[in-house]
Amino acid sequence: xxxxxxxxxxxxxxxxxxxxxxxxxxxxxxxxxxxxxxxxxxxxxxxxxxxxxxxxxxxxxxxxxxxxxxxxxxxxxxxxxxxxxxxxxxxxxxxxxxxxxxxxxxxxxxx
Amino acid sequence: xxxxxxxxxxxxxxxxxxxxxxxxxxxxxxxxxxxxxxxxxxxxxxxxxxxxxxxxxxxxxxxxxxxxxxxxxxxxxxxxxxxxxxxxxxxxxxxxxxxxxxxxxxxxxxxxxxxx
Numbered sequence: 001x002x003x004x005x006x007x008x009x010x011x012x013x014x015x016x017x018x019x020x021x022x023x024x025x026x027x028x029x030x031x032x033x034x035x036x037x038x039x040x041x042x043x044x045x046x047x048x049x050x051x052x053x054x055x056x057x058x059x060x061x062x063x064x065x066x067x068x069x070x071x072x073x074x075x076x077x078x079x080x081x082x083x084x085x086x087x088x089x090x091x092x093x094x095x096x097x098x099x100x101x102x103x104x105x106x107x108x109x110x111x
Numbered sequence: 112x113x114x115x116x117x118x119x120x121x122x123x124x125x126x127x128x129x130x131x132x133x134x135x136x137x138x139x140x141x142x143x144x145x146x147x148x149x150x151x152x153x154x155x156x157x158x159x160x161x162x163x164x165x166x167x168x169x170x171x172x173x174x175x176x177x178x179x180x181x182x183x184x185x186x187x188x189x190x191x192x193x194x195x196x197x198x199x200x201x202x203x204x205x206x207x208x209x210x211x212x213x214x215x216x217x218x219x220x221x222x223x224x225x226x227x
Contacts (some may be wrong), residue, residue, distance in 0.1 A: 008152075034215075034216075036218075041202070041221070041223065042220055042221060043115075043117075043204050043206075043218035043219050043220045043221045044155070044204070044206075044218045045218065046215060046216070046217070046218075049215060088154060088155070090216075098145075098157060098160065099145075099157075099216060101154050101155045102154065103153065103154040104154050106152075
């Protein structure tokens with residue numbers, strides 16, 4: 001069983017929709033939770049990171065962490081075609097530790 | 112955010128040759144750099160962790176004699192794929208971590224390697 005599970009999709013939504021992306025994990029030692037966006041043939045770009053449980057909002061993006069359920073989410077409001085990409089969740093257990101990545105969810109936002 | 116560059120962005124080589132990929136942190140000093148490999152429609156696979164001035168730590172199943180990593184300075188790490196074969200064709204991505212930002216990794220744009 002993988003430490004981090006992420007539905008690969010693909011996920012297709014109309015422009016303006018609210019998108020929900022999720023990851024579950026099994027390692028209770030994970031403390032830092034990140035979301036990356038990766039466009040085709042490009043390196044990943046950090047979108048948001050959260051420490052421990054709670055919510056964090058940045059513009060149209062909201063990251064949620066529920067450590068009791070070992071479940072994290074990324075919400076995208078008013079989705080745009082430019083949001084079409086693969087979204088990767090990642091987690092770190094301790095300071096300066098290695099990141100463990102999910103397999104990524106491919107999102108397409110149709111105009 | 113911090114900027115990480117990679118060179119070359121793509122390379123095609125013949126089977127049996129060696130290829131060197133450079134990863135540079137442009138506006139910060141990176142004591143730790145990571146090298147990943149990514150196959151099409153798959154996630155990032157960590158190959159090794161590179162610390163400046165010391166030997167790289169390789170993940171299980173990654174051949175250290177085939178994938179040579181050198182982190183000679185705080186802004187440069189190199190990955191050399193020795194005696195490359197077609198199965199080594201992949202997207203290689205490096206990332207760097209700022210010393211004071213323990214949870215943020217800044218990724219390079221990646222290098223696409225095709226071995227004929």
